[in-house]
Amino acid sequence: MSPGPTTTRAKGGPERWPAAELAQRALRGRIVLIDDDAEILAAVTTLLEFEGYVCDSFSSALDYLRQLEVPRRTLPGPSCVLLDVMMPDLDGLEAQRRLAALDDTPLLLMSGASGVQEAVTAFRAGALDFLIKPIEAETLLEAVEKALAVSRERQSLRERTQAQTRRLAALTPREHDVAVRVAHGKLNRVIGKELGLALRTVKLYRQRCLEKLEARSTADLIRILQEADS
Amino acid sequence: MSNLNLGLIYLLMPILMWVVLARLRSPVVALWCLGSLLGAGALLLAELFAFIPPWINAPMVNLLEFTSLLSSIQALRLDQGVPWRFRWMAAVSLGYLVVFEICREVYALGTYRLALVPLVELVLVLQVVGWAWRIARQQKSAGAVTIAGSHLLLSVGVFLVLVQLFFPRGGVPNCPRDSSGLTDTLGMLASLAGDVGFIGLALERSLTQWLDAASKQARLEERQLLGNQLAHLDRQRGFGLVAASLAHELNQPLTAILASAQAARRGTAADRLDRVQSLELLDKIILNTRRLSEVTGRIRSFIRPAEPHQGPVDLEKVTRQMLEMVEPDLQHQGVQVAFAAEGSPVLVQGDAIQLSQVVLNVLRNALEAVQLVPDPFIQIQLNRSADKAVLSIRDSGPGLDPGQADRIGTPYFTTKPDGLGLGLSIATAILQQHQGSLTLRNAEGGGACVDIRLPLRAVGGALP
Numbered sequence: 214m215s216p217g218p219t220t221t222r223a224k225g226g227p228e229r230w231p232a233a234e235l236a237q238r239a240l241r242g243r244i245v246l247i248d249d250d251a252e253i254l255a256a257v258t259t260l261l262e263f264e265g266y267v268c269d270s271f272s273s274a275l276d277y278l279r280q281l282e283v284p285r286r287t288l289p290g291p292s293c294v295l296l297d298v299m300m301p302d303l304d305g306l307e308a309q310r311r312l313a314a315l316d317d318t319p320l321l322l323m324s325g326a327s328g329v330q331e332a333v334t335a336f337r338a339g340a341l342d343f344l345i346k347p348i349e350a351e352t353l354l355e356a357v358e359k360a361l362a363v364s365r366e367r368q369s370l371r372e373r374t375q376a377q378t379r380r381l382a383a384l385t386p387r388e389h390d391v392a393v394r395v396a397h398g399k400l401n402r403v404i405g406k407e408l409g410l411a412l413r414t415v416k417l418y419r420q421r422c423l424e425k426l427e428a429r430s431t432a433d434l435i436r437i438l439q440e441a442d443s
Numbered sequence: 444m445s446n447l448n449l450g451l452i453y454l455l456m457p458i459l460m461w462v463v464l465a466r467l468r469s470p471v472v473a474l475w476c477l478g479s480l481l482g483a484g485a486l487l488l489a490e491l492f493a494f495i496p497p498w499i500n501a502p503m504v505n506l507l508e509f510t511s512l513l514s515s516i517q518a519l520r521l522d523q524g525v526p527w528r529f530r531w532m533a534a535v536s537l538g539y540l541v542v543f544e545i546c547r548e549v550y551a552l553g554t555y556r557l558a559l560v561p562l563v564e565l566v567l568v569l570q571v572v573g574w575a576w577r578i579a580r581q582q583k584s585a586g587a588v589t590i591a592g593s594h595l596l597l598s599v600g601v602f603l604v605l606v607q608l609f610f611p612r613g614g615v616p617n618c619p620r621d622s623s624g625l626t627d628t629l630g631m632l633a634s635l636a637g638d639v640g641f642i643g644l645a646l647e648r649s650l651t652q653w654l655d656a657a658s659k660q661a662r663l664e665e666r667q668l669l670g671n672q673l674a675h676l677d678r679q680r681g682f683g684l685v686a687a688s689l690a691h692e693l694n695q696p697l698t699a700i701l702a703s704a705q706a707a708r709r710g711t712a713a714d715r716l717d718r719v720q721s722l723e724l725l726d727k728i729i730l731n732t733r734r735l736s737e738v739t740g741r742i743r744s745f746i747r748p749a750e751p752h753q754g755p756v757d758l759e760k761v762t763r764q765m766l767e768m769v770e771p772d773l774q775h776q777g778v779q780v781a782f783a784a785e786g787s788p789v790l791v792q793g794d795a796i797q798l799s800q801v802v803l804n805v806l807r808n809a810l811e812a813v814q815l816v817p818d819p820f821i822q823i824q825l826n827r828s829a830d831k832a833v834l835s836i837r838d839s840g841p842g843l844d845p846g847q848a849d850r851i852g853t854p855y856f857t858t859k860p861d862g863l864g865l866g867l868s869i870a871t872a873i874l875q876q877h878q879g880s881l882t883l884r885n886a887e888g889g890g891a892c893v894d895i896r897l898p899l900r901a902v903g904g905a906l907p
Contacts, residue, residue, distance in 0.1 A: 250732070254733075255727065256702035256706065263709055263713075299691050301777065325691050325694025346694040347697040348698060359444055
């Protein structure tokens with residue numbers, strides 16, 4: 214169907230908020246809305262903005278992909294993509310594949326005329342939900358909230374992993390050797406023998422490892438190293 | 444009974460028969476009546492021998508009698524589809540007259556001269572019997588049996604005359620004309636029964652023809668009705684095929700309406716909505732509802748009762764409407780459409796819905812043909828050529844195999860795994876009903892091209 218008037222688009226979007234409110238909204242969540250129908254973009258944007266989210270709308274998945282190529286500062290906070298399946302230039306399922314290759318932003322798909330096949334394909338490719346148009350506001354908001362929660366979780370996991378990687382990098386090679394052997398459950402005496410170190414030195418390195426990795430106990434240390442391994 | 448009265452009865456019979464059967468307008472009936480009439484003429488003329496010189500009377504009577512029987516035979520032969528040539532009949536009649544005259548002039552021949560007339564008559568009557576019997580056997584017609592029987596009786600009478608001639612009771616051969624009452628009575632009986640039988644035959648024949656025509660008409664109407672129903676079913680199936688796209692088309696505005704309405708509701712409930720925002724949301728709802736009704740209007744105009752409705756149809760408008768109908772599929776497949784028309788209405792006479800169906804079926808075919816080709820396009824041209832409107836729909840698909848080209852358009856032939864093979868045959872049938880045609884060919888630059896031809900509506904026809 215031909216998209217309706219596009220003038221409605223300019224009114225929505227994050228640009229119109231003052232910086233402080235924008236930051237606050239971004240913390241609540243940012244939703245990327247992609248649908249070839251301008252009327253739907255406008256209506257859903259209004260609905261989401263009333264709920265205090267930031268909504269970025271695109272009339273084509275290609276537009277969004279092109280925009281992703283340009284590196285730019287993104288606001289902190291969770292985000293998700295709400296993607297229509299039936300679109301002319303790049304359909305939702307193909308867009309989903311390309312987006313999944315780029316990052317782990319949770320994806321919601323929506324469609325009015327798709328069958329089970331499309332839904333199954335979407336779920337297999339990792340979609341969080343498949344919404345049937347016309348979408349009830351409650352259903353939409355629930356799905357969005359769930360997607361944002363997943364996004365938050367993924368972000369915090371990512372942050373934690375990043376911090377640990379940073380901390381692991383701070384260990385000297387000798388400390389790293391000791392930490393790995395501790396994680397394998399070896400006794401200080403055995404470690405000393407293997408590395409040709411005095412028992413006192415092993416104890417010292419072990420203490421430094423705990424400090425540098427911010428581990429509260431040996432068990433904590435083991436967990437951190439295991440996480441880094443995987 | 445005098446021969447004069449007999450002649451009058453003879454004269455009356457064919458006239459009455461013609462009165463009864465003239466409605467049939469059959470040359471067979473005309474010939475038979477002519478035969479009877481000529482026979483009556485012969486009889487009357489023979490009665491008038493006192494007033495007409497014998498040198499003209501005798502040959503006339505003979506000629507009339509001869510042609511009378513010839514006519515009757517010709518009537519039956521015509522009925523069987525194997526008539527003699529009239530030229531040949533005229534020659535034979537003339538020949539007979541000449542032979543008769545020669546015999547009459549040459550007295551020496553005696554008995555043989557007198558025997559000539561009944562002998563020829565016997566041969567001809569037996570011919571009538573033979574043909575009538577053939578018809579009777581073939582069509583189990585009681586009328587033909589009557590004709591055969593009566594003429595067989597007549598032939599017996601004539602045979603008796605011959606016997607009398609060769610073996611006269613008084614020793615002197617009589618002229619056959621005034622020989623015996625038996626022959627005359629037999630002749631009259633044969634003629635009357637023959638005529639009655641012929642009326643029966645003709646009536647049976649016309650009844651059979653009428654029944655045949657009626658059942659043919661019934662079959663035709665039935666087929667047409669079936670065709671209409673089939674076309675209607677195909678239209679519904681066609682509608683089923685575009686239903687997925689239509690569901691999308693309906694859902695888009697519905698989604699916008701629902702989202703706007705619920706945004707307004709939530710906003711109002713939380714007291715976060717100002718006047719401008721409310722109006723904007725309401726406008727959105729109104730706009731999208733209108734969008735929705737456009738779509739339903741299109742569906743409604745497509746599903747309608749199957750009865751054809753005749754009227755002026757603008758082929759350009761029909762084509763544009765059907766393009767809108769497949770627009771979602773065109774967009775979805777990324778098909779480029781070029782529609783070249785003259786810009787003025789191209790009017791043909793017919794049923795708008797049925798013609799829409801033709802265009803839709805052809806468009807759908809084209810869409811399916813370009814499904815797997817890169818940079819798909821469909822070119823549509825609408826032209827006037829002499830008294831025809833020509834709508835050409837060309838696709839950039841793989842085109843047709845030479846072997847397939849002939850069979851496409853015949854029912855149940857399909858090249859598609861899930862096709863019914865009815866699309867183009869229904870289109871063809873509808874076009875035939877509209878005195879139009881559909882041809883399928885490979886286009887010059889590759890791909891298939893369908894040409895739809897329809898007679899243009901006469902200019903100024905029923906325009907107000």
